[in-house]
Amino acid sequence: GAVVSQHPSWVICKSGTSVKIECRSLDFQATTMFWYRQFPKQSLMLMATSNEGSKATYEQGVEKDKFLINHASLTLSTLTVTSAHPEDSSFYICSAPDRTTNEKLFFGSGTQLSVL
Amino acid sequence: GDSVTQMEGPVTLSEEAFLTINCTYTATGYPSLFWYVQYPGEGLQLLLKATKADDKGSNKGFEATYRKETTSFHLEKGSVQVSDSAVYFCALSPSGTSYGKLTFGQGTILTVHP
Numbered sequence: 001g002a003v004v005s006q007h008p009s010w011v012i013c014k015s016g017t018s019v020k021i022e023c024r025s026l027d028f029q030a031t032t033m034f035w036y037r038q039f040p041k042q043s044l045m046l047m048a049t050s051n052e053g054s055k056a057t058y059e060q061g062v063e064k065d066k067f068l069i070n071h072a073s074l075t076l077s078t079l080t081v082t083s084a085h086p087e088d089s090s091f092y093i094c095s096a097p098d099r100t101t102n103e104k105l106f107f108g109s110g111t112q113l114s115v116l
Numbered sequence: 117g118d119s120v121t122q123m124e125g126p127v128t129l130s131e132e133a134f135l136t137i138n139c140t141y142t143a144t145g146y147p148s149l150f151w152y153v154q155y156p157g158e159g160l161q162l163l164l165k166a167t168k169a170d171d172k173g174s175n176k177g178f179e180a181t182y183r184k185e186t187t188s189f190h191l192e193k194g195s196v197q198v199s200d201s202a203v204y205f206c207a208l209s210p211s212g213t214s215y216g217k218l219t220f221g222q223g224t225i226l227t228v229h230p
Contacts, residue, residue: 004159034216043120044205044220093160097216105216107152107159 003027004096006108013084014116021079021111023094029074030096034105035067038091047092050077084115118143122206122221129196129228137191137224139180139206147208149173149182149189150218154203163191163204196228 003026013019023033031052036044048069049057056069066088068080077096081088092111098104123138141147151163151173164173169184178193189206206221 006159032216034218036220041222043122043222044218046217046219049216095160095216104162105160105218107154107161109157109159 004030004094004106004108006094006111008111009109010112010114012114012116015085016083019081019084019113021081021092021094021113023077023079023096023108025075025096025106028096028098030077031074033071033077033094033096035069035077035079036093036095038093038110044093047079052077081113084113086115089113089115118147118208118210118219120206120208120219120221122204122224124222124224126225126227129226131198131228131230132195133228135191135193135196135200135226137204137206137226139189139191139221141187141189141206141208143187143208143210143219145211146184147210149180150207150209151178151180151189151191152205152207152220154205154223156202160205196226198228198230201226201228 005024007022033050035047037047038044047062050069050071052071058064071077095105095107119142121140148167150165152160153163154160164175166173166182172181180189180191203223203225205223207218
């Protein structure tokens with residue numbers, strides 16, 4: 001079946017640095033990808049919708065300049081956490097819909113970000 | 117806004133026990149409802165879904181019925197296996213929107229012992 005590969009699976013960085021997370025659709029093309037964030041013991045929250053060839057759509061309350069999203073090709077979307085701070089520490093997950101039906105979502109395995 | 121509330125975990129069961137994980141939702145209109153499962157080290161996978169009231173989603177022995185009157189979508193399995201140990205997420209997609217814009221519950225960790 002379709003697979004979404006997310007990398008890295010975990011990352012530790014110093015406060016003030018930027019971290020890039022990649023999300024690839026391995027055997028299908030994705031014009032749209034979704035980025036979620038999960039705090040411990042809380043639900044996944046949709047952060048933004050990534051659109052190939054155009055600007056991402058951010059959910060209310062999500063800082064566009066903090067969480068930069070780029071969807072440069074039909075198989076790759078990236079999320080860059082800029083000038084990371086400890087409060088950005090979280091679990092980030094990407095997903096992409098089945099392009100033929102847009103009804104089935106495929107998820108990456110997630111990235112655990114820890115900012116020291 | 118829309119919300120999903122799941123039964124708090126973790127849930128620990130013996131093999132062949134009956135499983136229920138409660139899920140209730142708040143949404144306008146007629147959302148689509150989903151259960152996703154995340155096995156250790158893997159991404160979330162769709163387990164089952166229901167798109168209208170009284171629909172029953174089923175897969176791998178799991179079932180859930182879309183109950184509009186009680187705004188619920190409880191997950192059940194008659195006899196769990198060790199391999200069912202995972203995190204289960206209830207989710208909804210608002211009516212008329214892309215299935216990608218999901219609202220999730222907080223997840224329930226299930227551990228099944230031999």
